[in-house]
Amino acid sequence: MTASAAPTAAYTALDAGDYLSSTLTRGPWDPAHQHAGPPIALVCRAVEQAAHQHGLTHIARLTANLLRPVPIGKLIVEVMTDYVGRNAGHFSAHLMAGDKDVARFTALAQRETPLELPQELAGHPLPMAPLAPDESPAASFPFAGRQVGYADLVETRLARGKFWNGPCAVWFRLRHPLVEGEEPSPYQRVAVAADSGNGVSAILDYERYLFVNSDLTINLLRRPVGEWICLDARTCLGSDGGGLAESALYDELGFVGRATQSLAVRAR
Template identity: 30%
Template sequence: MSFCSTPCDQPEENQPLNTEASSTTEVPFPDSYYERITENRYKPTPHASGAWDPDELHFSPLGGLIVHAIDQYLAARPETGLVLARISYDILGRLALDECEIRVDTVRPGRTIELLEAVVLVADRPVVLARAWLLAGADTSAVAGGPDDRLTPPGELGSWPMSSVWPGGYILSLDTRPLAPPRPGRATAWVRSRVDLVAGEPSTPLASYLALVDTANGIAVRQPPTAWMFPNVDLTIHLHRQPVGPWTGLDTTVTFGPTGQGLTSTVLHDLEGPVGHAQQILTVRPLSGG
């Protein structure tokens, strides 16, 4: 993979990104990952495509969309003061670049601890199952403590074109700024998106932040994705503090085992420091002819 140690050519921050070739007959698509179709249905734009196949959906924006749906589910009921502390996603199959429906329900209600479940359906088939633990918020600043290593701010770093490694509209929508040239299995980088999550709708800082976390499996590849597949079949995120955007910091290590399994482990950061951890289990196998 190539690395740009000085700022590469990037679109202006508010300039719409278009992942298709320009032409006089081209119909522009929204500057967002999704459009709302009905109360619970969403249509992806080409910005949401990739990374293993540009004709499929990249999971990262879908992960953020699920949190967006959870936020709206919570907003429709009385305020409880609970905050999302863990969310786990199980990816059940191929993610077609097609309309999806998201259903959110309460599995375990409670005043201080609550468990929600979200199911994503494409063509009436479940493709993602997510579960989110909500915990009571309280002032624990007097006893707060833990690692506080802050990453070099993104404003001091050059951009890296991830499209040199990965195809798809999602990768093209990102501004990625590594702290050092990515190495096989190791990278630390800031990522930011220049497009909205859902067209015409504000997203919470949490949904926008989590919409970028799945990118971790693509910033520190151990083997070229043209020769090996190593997709994650899940993503689990634990938060000890609510993150603030617009940058998502990924301090990522990728390990391949000897029997076809791998693990992507990430310390998550915002500009104030660490906010939690993410884990992704991988299925590792060679591509035909790779």
């Protein structure tokens, strides 16, 4: 690919709800399929827009049910408002490629209200990431450099551990916009990174095994801040082909939430 043809964003907005994917979304499992992080973030963006219409500005939970691999191509996002109350709203969404649902989502959005917390709360102040981004050395995914893809979309720095070698903490920052011409929201930054928990904390050789997640749930206790998001992730595997990846999520101010992924583990 020539420099002039290099993609500059993960997606380009077409008509309302329609988007064209770039190769920056490519994942490590199949060259024709996206990493799940960018399309989850794309739906997060649409949910944010729907929630803001009701004055709900905090995305407290986003759950993605990944039905099929997401192809690199044209995508359609549809958001439904299921219920909106005074302080919270429930939303659902479909992500479609052609006439097929490739993922379905539910989300909880909340109204943000300033609150003064009591002094000396148990468990507070909340913990910080193992290292700050500027203290963490640059690191690359094992699949980086083979083809333009997710490893080019994000910059990564290692806060603890080692990529694909057990428990691991990694800072993520977008190198390119999620949608052409837009500044990604903090929630979109979290969503792009959070689906990588099973990858950064992998304990199996990805060239010999598949350990793909069929879902992702992100719970956030407050609005994230800044460009950097840290995943402190670990993977646990069962003996029946199942597994769980869990990530503690941090921004530069400290702990902000958790992400979990259900894994299907198979030999290649």
